[in-house]
Amino acid sequence: MATQSETKMSDLAQPVHQSLSQYRVQQIQAVLTLLDEGNTVPFIARYRKERTGSLDEVAIRDIEDEAHRLTKLNQRRAEVLKIIQEQGKLTPALQQSLAHATVLQQVEDLYLPYKQKRRTKATIAREKGLAPLANWLLHFPASGLAAKARTFVDPAKELPDEAAVWDGVHEILAETFSEQAAFREWIRRYTWQHGELISKLKRGAADNDEQQVYATYYDFQQALKQLPPYRILALNRGEREKILTVSINVDSASILQYGHFRLVGQHKGPAVTKVEDAFADAYKRFLGPAIERELRRQLTDKASAHAIQVFGNNLYHLLMQAPLKGKVVMGFDPAYRTGCKLAIMDPNGRFLAKQVIYPHKPANAQKRAAAAPEFKKLLEKYHVEMIAIGNGTASRESEEFVSDILKTLDHPVYYVLVNEAGASVYSASANARAEFADFHVEERSAVSIGRRLQDPLAELIKIDPKAVGVGQYQHDVPEKALDEQLDRVVETAVNQVGVNVNTASPELLTHISGLTATTAQNIVTYRNENGAFNNRKDLQQVPRLGPKAYQQAVGFLRIIGGTEPLDNTDIHPESYPAARQLLGALDEQHGIGTPKLQQQLAQLNQQQWAERLQVGAATLADILDGLKKPGRDLRETMPAPLLRQDVLTMADLKPGMELQGTVRNVVDFGAFVDIGVKQDGLVHISQLADHYVGDPSTVVTIGDVVTVWVLSVDENRQRIQLTMRADHHD
Known part of the structure; x- marks a missing residue:
């Protein structure tokens, strides 16, 4: 068992500083020492600023993550050293190479020749005693190859002739070349610098993509270095759904020339061809496929990390939306056949009343006629000041219904469209059943929608963060990594805001620093x-x-x-x-x-x-x-919710129209903005600002209220193109 001193993260301050040089080594030392002492990241960021130089949660987690990475690297390095040493093959040069390895891939490359593997053709050739001949060939003898090979012919060893001998030598050399760490590193770097990712429509797969979701990638190629994260995940999904074939293409001639330079150099003679053939085969069978798998895995890991970061950033801003305090709120969960569920909460979120009304078809005329008086009666009886309308099924019709009634009131009442993603998840949860045991699931949804307007943070932490609908490709990334990141985001948001300990729910308190x-x-x-x-x-x-x-x-x-x-x-x-x-x-x-x-x-x-x-x-x-x-x-x-009293339809939208909207989602290629119609409009990344934008999150965040202009409307495809560029009319 490792001793406590061996497992302290604070021992890694200097190596962490080499990777994160933007922080002073004293800051890193302080952070790692505080973590060793059992302090949480929110506590360190808020209450130990003098020791860390006022590092925020992001910086502290960067340092913590790098320390964990180095810990895993050191553990694996120690395991590999021990295994090679037990084999009696640990040389000073190899030990030094392992000591200087800074990433796990380098350790694995160095370990590869010593790794226990299944019985290969090369293994069998070595068992037949052909390793000395392979080594002799690498000295590039000027002559005598046939005579030398004949000395290894042995029918008893299944080496009946020279051809069988040279086949065995070929296998030994090919496997040896494929396990050379220096070769793998160079080929990996060259492929990354010059390779392209290519995708094609899989033969006979057109019928599997009826809506042509992947049409962009039916005949596609792009340099590996230039692939944006969202495209990598889209290609992976298309391949997984057996619609696309995806591969890496690189100029193999340059790689074979490199092999010649490293292995043959100025040598001449009959051995040259055999060595070159072995290297070419090593690249074709072992090195090329292995490097392709590695690079695609790296691309996927990088894309996943980016998607997780985008999701986390969106979630943070969703949770940090301004609460609407001190108002009586009605939650309005729209529906057609089953009726619209209403729930009224007092200014502190305490449930007051519920009702179901049927303002939409297919309800009969009598129920539809009764809906407006019942709705208006509730507004007046409980002095409702705000209405939170869920943005799901029947939301547009419900918005029109609400807007028409608000116009008849003699005092101002406003409504807000609320993203209801995940409301049904919460409504069916054990926590919701415990709080409202005698409610139908849809009635609990109405409560959740209303409370989301009153206090988004307190309500949204009750559901799985993955259900709030503010990411991209969330189902294509590692679930464990996504969960860890979202947990961190929730922890940061909750602790930055703080909670009223006399009203906070157990779900909210669970995210407070130090609590379980x-x-x-x-x-x-x-x-x-x-x-x-x-x-x-x-x-x-x-x-x-x-x-x-x-x-x-x-x-x-x-x-x-x-x-x-x-x-x-x-x-x-x-x-x-x-x-x-x-x-x-x-x-x-x-x-x-x-x-x-x-x-x-x-x-x-x-x-x-x-x-x-x-x-x-x-x-x-x-x-x-x-x-x-x-x-x-x-x-x-933070920006306050955008309050509305009137409603728009897609038919009302005209190119050039100026509107205000609320940012609902931010993705790599732009932002989706709620402008008060059923379908959110897309502001493409090229339309976010008058200047170049590389990352949409640097311009907008979820909850922002923005001014937009309509570029185009396609009612058939339910698509709205918007711009935030003030020069859009130029």
Whole structure:
């Protein structure tokens, strides 16, 4: 078993710095030491800024991931060294090569000749004693090949003649060449630099692609280096669905010339042809296919990592959408035959009432006639201020229905189209059944849709992140890697916002730094049994919430209206003495967050006060922010939902029309924008800005409210092309 010192990530600070030179080695050392001590990434990013130089969650995770990669590399290197050493074949040169390997592929290349393999033709040839002849041939003798080969002829060994002998030598040489690490590395690099990925429509597969989803790739080729990630995943899917054949094409003549240069050089004579033939065969049978598999796997891994990053970035901005606080909201889950489900929530998300109305066909005329009065009655009885309409089936008709009624009211009520992706997943979950046991699934969906408008973060974390519909090719990437990334995104978002510990659900609390599903549930159970928490210290009474978990979690848990005003800030209790000393010196009696205190704090000499309070400058800055704005919510700086009272149809859209819309999804080739019609419009990457855009996420994020102009409308194909370019009319 490895000792604790051997497994410390902090021992890897220098190697990590070699890969991540943008961070100082002292920062890396601090991050890895803090991780070794059991601190979470959100805690380190928020409360250990002095030690890390104010690195954010992304930087800390980069460092953590690189340390894990190096740990795996070192473990594999040690395994390979041990195996080769046990074989008695470890030379100083090989040991040095392994020591200098910086990626796993280099270690595997060096290990290949020593790897236990199935019995090959080359293995059999060696068993027949032909290895000395193969070695002799590589010295390029000027003559005597036939005579030398005859000495190895032995019918008892199934070597009846010279041809059989040379066949065996050929196999030994071909396998030997294919296992040369230097050859593999050069061919891999050359293929990457000069190779092309080619795809063709598989013979007889046209009928399998009726909608011609893959028509672009029926006769396609592009340089490996230039392939965008989404195209790689599309090609992989087409190949997996047996519609496309995909391969790498590269100039083999240059590779064979390289083999001649490395193996033959200036040598001449009868051995040259045999060596060249063996190398050509090694490339055709072993090296070429192996390198193609490796490069395609690397392309796929890179494309998957990019797709996962895009999904994670989209999810983060979806979760961080501005909440609509202090409003009575109606959730509206549209449908045709089964009726539209309505659910009303008070400003805190507490369920008030539900109803089903039938405003659309095929409901009979009587039900349709009753729908509007019932709907209007609910609006007036509960003083509904906002309506959240799900954007699924029957949403356009429901939007028209709602808009027509809002025009008859004598006070303003607005509606918002809400992305309902995953609402049905939540509605059928055990958590939803526990909260609303006597509800139908669709009625729970209406509650979820309404709450998504009130607090997107608190509601969306209740469902599998993969169900929220804000990625691309999410079903084509490794599920484990996707889950890990999305878990990180949710953790970052939840902890950046913080939660009200007296109202937060177990699902929300589970994502708080330092908490587990068990301790999160224990907090809720303790709250239900003992009443609301009055201060953060009370959390120390929660079963199984130990000192370390308390330290990691408490700063992210807010208590509103408790006995300690500082508990409604993101100031950590370990900084309370400094905060109180500061407040005492200012003689502020009116409480934190007042305009007078904000003015006083703005005039402080922070450097002097940091020294006086014996805290770091970054910690003091966070203390000041907390005192200025208790209960602040980072999401309040995000774009507010786009409120509507009237409705558009695709028939209303005309080229050149200017509209406002909400970004619903960001992908490699552009962004999809909800402009208030049933179908989201596409702003292609070339139409996002007046300048070149390489990555759409640098221009727009989910939830952004943007101004767009209509370029074209294709009602038959349900496609809307939009532009954000101000110069679109030039």
